[in-house]
Amino acid sequence: MHRVLVIHGPNLNLLGKRETDIYGTLTLEEINTAVRAKGLEYGMQVETYQSNHEGDIVEKIHAAEGDAEVIIVNPGAFTHYSIAIRDAMASVQVPSIEVHLSNIYAREELRHKSVTAPAAVGQISGFGVGSYLAALTAADHILKLAKGTWRP
Amino acid sequence: MHRVLVIHGPNLNLLGKRETDIYGTLTLEEINTAVRAKGLEYGMQVETYQSNHEGDIVEKIHAAEGDAEVIIVNPGAFTHYSIAIRDAMASVQVPSIEVHLSNIYAREELRHKSVTAPAAVGQISGFGVGSYLAALTAADHILKLAKGTWRP
Amino acid sequence: MHRVLVIHGPNLNLLGKRETDIYGTLTLEEINTAVRAKGLEYGMQVETYQSNHEGDIVEKIHAAEGDAEVIIVNPGAFTHYSIAIRDAMASVQVPSIEVHLSNIYAREELRHKSVTAPAAVGQISGFGVGSYLAALTAADHILKLAKGTWRP
Amino acid sequence: MHRVLVIHGPNLNLLGKRETDIYGTLTLEEINTAVRAKGLEYGMQVETYQSNHEGDIVEKIHAAEGDAEVIIVNPGAFTHYSIAIRDAMASVQVPSIEVHLSNIYAREELRHKSVTAPAAVGQISGFGVGSYLAALTAADHILKLAKGTWRP
Amino acid sequence: MHRVLVIHGPNLNLLGKRETDIYGTLTLEEINTAVRAKGLEYGMQVETYQSNHEGDIVEKIHAAEGDAEVIIVNPGAFTHYSIAIRDAMASVQVPSIEVHLSNIYAREELRHKSVTAPAAVGQISGFGVGSYLAALTAADHILKLAKGTWRP
Amino acid sequence: MHRVLVIHGPNLNLLGKRETDIYGTLTLEEINTAVRAKGLEYGMQVETYQSNHEGDIVEKIHAAEGDAEVIIVNPGAFTHYSIAIRDAMASVQVPSIEVHLSNIYAREELRHKSVTAPAAVGQISGFGVGSYLAALTAADHILKLAKGTWRP
Amino acid sequence: MHRVLVIHGPNLNLLGKRETDIYGTLTLEEINTAVRAKGLEYGMQVETYQSNHEGDIVEKIHAAEGDAEVIIVNPGAFTHYSIAIRDAMASVQVPSIEVHLSNIYAREELRHKSVTAPAAVGQISGFGVGSYLAALTAADHILKLAKGTWRP
Amino acid sequence: MHRVLVIHGPNLNLLGKRETDIYGTLTLEEINTAVRAKGLEYGMQVETYQSNHEGDIVEKIHAAEGDAEVIIVNPGAFTHYSIAIRDAMASVQVPSIEVHLSNIYAREELRHKSVTAPAAVGQISGFGVGSYLAALTAADHILKLAKGTWRP
Amino acid sequence: MHRVLVIHGPNLNLLGKRETDIYGTLTLEEINTAVRAKGLEYGMQVETYQSNHEGDIVEKIHAAEGDAEVIIVNPGAFTHYSIAIRDAMASVQVPSIEVHLSNIYAREELRHKSVTAPAAVGQISGFGVGSYLAALTAADHILKLAKGTWRP
Amino acid sequence: MHRVLVIHGPNLNLLGKRETDIYGTLTLEEINTAVRAKGLEYGMQVETYQSNHEGDIVEKIHAAEGDAEVIIVNPGAFTHYSIAIRDAMASVQVPSIEVHLSNIYAREELRHKSVTAPAAVGQISGFGVGSYLAALTAADHILKLAKGTWRP
């Protein structure tokens, strides 16, 4: 089994209760359940983690070194200013995938800029829980490339 | 079978031959083959199309109305200035997914801005052919939501 | 009869079908009919033309030299970046009038800037088909001034 | 008869005497005469008003409520900074049309931006007195739409 | 009795009639009544004044010197460009409080910047008539501090 | 009794000891005492909270849901970059009021921009402890409006 | 005798009473007296005028046509945004000289930009009443050049 | 014989007829003749091509691979926004030289920026047909360096 | 013995393991050992502290008041956005010295701006562990100046 | 006799020969003669100096300390970037007056900004040799103020 770590950033613990026009009505636990189930199909054991604390997310990323093979991270509001999380992503060997529930490019100006994305392999935004599911597909691709088992 | 249209923008016909450090060594045909194969797993018939002409892409999008259920579009260089393509995406009922082979946020400043993304459901970048595969997962999610068959 | 050329830019072929809250429910053919009828009142024979291709619009403008006396052009999305169309407008002797269906100054930031307007005699925006009708009035004025028949 | 109010902003009282290369040789009274005559053709009684005082223009717009059916306003220099006039235009039910004698997009940088235009139905610039005449055509269109008598 | 002057800027005379989704349904006179009543509770005699003329507001501020102990000013649209009013506020000894009915930071970009605020003691925005009431509390605090009668 | 939560952001625990020319000589406890006393006059039970940790403030706001009726928050330095706190304010049903001791518009450029203000009902700045007192007046107004007991 | 018109903009009526660290302790009348006296030495009859109303200044400039030979104008706060005054200066044949008491380039950012200066012959700032006196020297030079009596 | 491809962008087909104060009176065919003649002196067979279509230019550059040894390209208006042409230049092995008839740095602001130049070996602007002739000298140098036959 | 506090910001706990091309191969403990040893030569007892939590660093700075005589702080990623740390540095009496291992001006644009530096006595960047050693020299100078024992 | 130093910056040695439409037909020596003559009227002995070398101008300003009572400096092109000259002006006790022959605010964008002006007492621009003459009037005013002999 591949080990995949999913990190949810600030305010995502309120999912399904807050601004449902933007973020949808699924709760975080429902998302986690869906992601874990889909992960199993890919042969991945998915650990999920949520924090509203920038420092805790930095340290969770540090701890992933040697523990997870891919990090899927939704930095939430931190996307737009946390260079600390960007540096954490860059300082571990584990590849990371940035995801967003909403299409950040279709929202307010201040959400268009991601300071964390340059440190990720890639970014997926706009598909709700589908962003996480697509991230699993991307993770599967990354893992196959790393093992040399991918074929066109 | 769901019908999915994949559109590749300018210069992508040279894939695998040009700047392989950025875009990888797969040719466009190899990518199309992989996408078609993966699409079948999702019950999707994938049509692929490439053009170096902005106007042709605009009209291909127009023609998708009533013909395709999802458009996956890699606008290539047009991403950064073609408001015509953005408007085409917004003017049809078919949902579109924007993809990029490379992580555009980790490249030159002029590639950070997407004028087309606000008209897409979402955007996926940075995973090479994996961006297209993840887009199929996202398309599958969109289609299930539309049919009301998705369950967390 | 004066000869007037009306050029419609990209996506305008979908008028009446797309984003009707912004662009109204008239189809392009209905607009053309209204413009041709109104033109006759001013003693003008109106030719209409639509293209989604920047290069075709450039060449249509070139061809107007010696053929039309006024060009009425709605560059659509090209308004905001096509310096090629701007240069085409500047490189022929035929005066051009820029029109827009919607009030571009009341929309997204990226639609506020017109790169083509400085090459036109003037610009009319925001009145739906009325923008074209007002353009005919302006064209009538331009033609009378050119002939020296205008009186306050 | 429809009632239409035409408002001319600061320095326009000097028309025909000042910077005639930019604004032409017609005096304000000649423009008013032409506009009133043309208005009659459309079944409009045109009242004209000029002021160099921002506050007076604000209050003239307020007073138009219940008195005029369309306001045609050339805010002159106020175009570029008078948010007060913009707010006045937005706070009455009477639709307004912004006009300019010169093509403001072909002049100095500081004249490219209109803060008032977003509160107008639309904007017409660059045709000299023809801008006012075209505005009457637009006003005629607005009035017909309001009455439901317009036909393509 | 302390003397407090309340100044309302341009277009505020239309309150309750215009854009009620933004500014509410209270008329200016109802606001004045509420402010006067609340002022009496604080031992303040409140004079109210409205003008659409920048120059009149400048001179009303000048005249407050030696006449009022606090100025509460809602500069309306002038907030965003009238350096003349800012200088007037700075050139009298009377402390001023800037108020806004709506939350200017949650509106269009051009309303985010206040050129007058740096010349005020402070600014209150977003509470409708409550902004004026809160300003009275702030004025009460300023007056007590000035008299040395405030205790934590 | 209405329940009101007052949140003080980073470095405010040093109030009265630091930069007293900007922030005054009152300690945080003196401010809390004054606010609690004034709150009682409005029939409000005021809870106060201070933290230097962005994540703790985010979670304190989350916890206010169903516990407080109004949040008065002085985000301190977080005002200028914590989109996480902005999102927290937007994700709960409890209305929040942003306060600042100093007039942030009269200080260094980097303090002019509030990223949190758009998620608040309104903002009050510049009156020292008076900003909190005025916020209580605003809170009282919000509560009366919510109950429908406010009369002009 | 040459006729010279001196125009003082908003808030200058408070000179000598307001912000004396910036503007000095001379009153406006003392400045006028000094300027009139110095003007006589140059064979100039100096008329002085002060207004806090932009529109009045615009009209005073209009009225100078055919009445004054040089206008010396201190637009005060209007310097930074009144395009109406700039246009007035440009629309009369009388040359104008812009003066400022303080060195506007050594003050706040928003005072560095003069929108009126491009319409003046030149600008003098920073010398207190000396700015007006130097303007008389410049006016003398302009008049001699116009008459062709200047010799190096 | 070395093979050199010369590409002329949009509107250049009108050379000698349009804006002759900027672009001179030579027609495109006269320029082509001069360039072919001069090329022969350098042992180069020069093919010339003009298009108003961005996509055609992209594909002409693609086709040059294995066919031409140097591309001399005057992208015309495309210089300022066509990232597609820039990418085409970067995606073939053939070195390209960017030329302009006029000095783009001495014209309007929007012509100062070249998005294509970074993908060229170098850029030559301002010498009319001389820009093309100088480009042949530069091409000659590039070819000699490639063959190792250049000597200082 | 003088007491000096050294604070290391986020991700610095990974030193010597991460991005060694930028940050070098020394571990944080090796840096601390070197700094402590060098400190003793200057008669300084050096305490070292590392945290990935902004709030903890703020509070460590607060706690230094009355405990340390100089703070040497490497804010890491917080350098570029943590106004909270800047305010903490400004709110204690202890002088602080900002250090960086790498030359932040030779890296990505977003690392060029330090929001914390204005609150420090000075800044040292680019010398690896040498930045800390140089900071001790600067600290020694600051302490001698404070005691009045420095001689040129 | 008062001692006044006049410094002319780069390229001013070519005056009267270069760009006479901008700078006039007077030679530098004719200007110097006029300034010296006018200076005598004010009881000033005027020394003139021209250099094309930034460093020489810096040192000429240094040398003026204790030698001249006022410096009149036309920094020419250095106005727009020489912080070294600005610092030299700020580092001597002698007050300086910045002059320009042309109205720099009516020329190209890059000439609008003066980096030296903040270090001068004031600035005079646009009057040709009249700028220098007006500067003498300003210098006379400065000297009288310094001696306390100025009367309104």
Next chain:
Amino acid sequence: MHRVLVIHGPNLNLLGKRETDIYGTLTLEEINTAVRAKGLEYGMQVETYQSNHEGDIVEKIHAAEGDAEVIIVNPGAFTHYSIAIRDAMASVQVPSIEVHLSNIYAREELRHKSVTAPAAVGQISGFGVGSYLAALTAADHILKLAKGTWRP
């Protein structure tokens, strides 16, 4: 023989020794030799000059008046800020050609802007010594045009 002056700016004396990956391995003397030899082929006597002093380059340009027929100038670092050199180029009758060894548009942002180019006839960059050789071709063209001996 035509006289051509070649000016090399700061640091170019180190050519061939410094940053050879950017500037190549040719020494300045080798470049001069190549340029002189090539010049002879065009019937030009080439004088070369290098200086690290802005003022010396300004004066060398002045001295070229009446001495050289064309100036070829590589302003080096001065390209990006020396308005003094730009003005010198504009103030002599001799046409100048700006050259750069490297493609300045493919380097750091601060090298993209040329303040000197608008004063040159044209600019050539990116071809190493080939830039100078191409400049000779351009110079030859300029001279032929001036003599009227050029034929298409």
Next chain:
Amino acid sequence: MHRVLVIHGPNLNLLGKRETDIYGTLTLEEINTAVRAKGLEYGMQVETYQSNHEGDIVEKIHAAEGDAEVIIVNPGAFTHYSIAIRDAMASVQVPSIEVHLSNIYAREELRHKSVTAPAAVGQISGFGVGSYLAALTAADHILKLAKGTWRP
């Protein structure tokens, strides 16, 4: 003995006499004495040099090649615009250290940007003469690293 070159930029010859609130009361000679003395402790022979001429500093840096092992440079005002000095620093093999007496990040906006710093190993600012002393420590570290004698 290691050879170290210390370069002081423009206006630093006036140290101790000018703006002593910013730069302190030490003269340049006192600083040089302190630096030489401290250098001896590190086994360094320190040569000092001051110039107000950019070109001279460029050439002094060139001459350091093969003569000094480290350059300590305080470019003064040149820090903010002299790309020539930056290029000189980059074009020699000798490592350079940039120092500033004052904390440039706590001063006017135009002093925040260093164009020279990217070419230095690192930068030290804000400690007065202590900046130079700390630079010696950094130089010592650089030399030990180069010799391989440094131990943590």
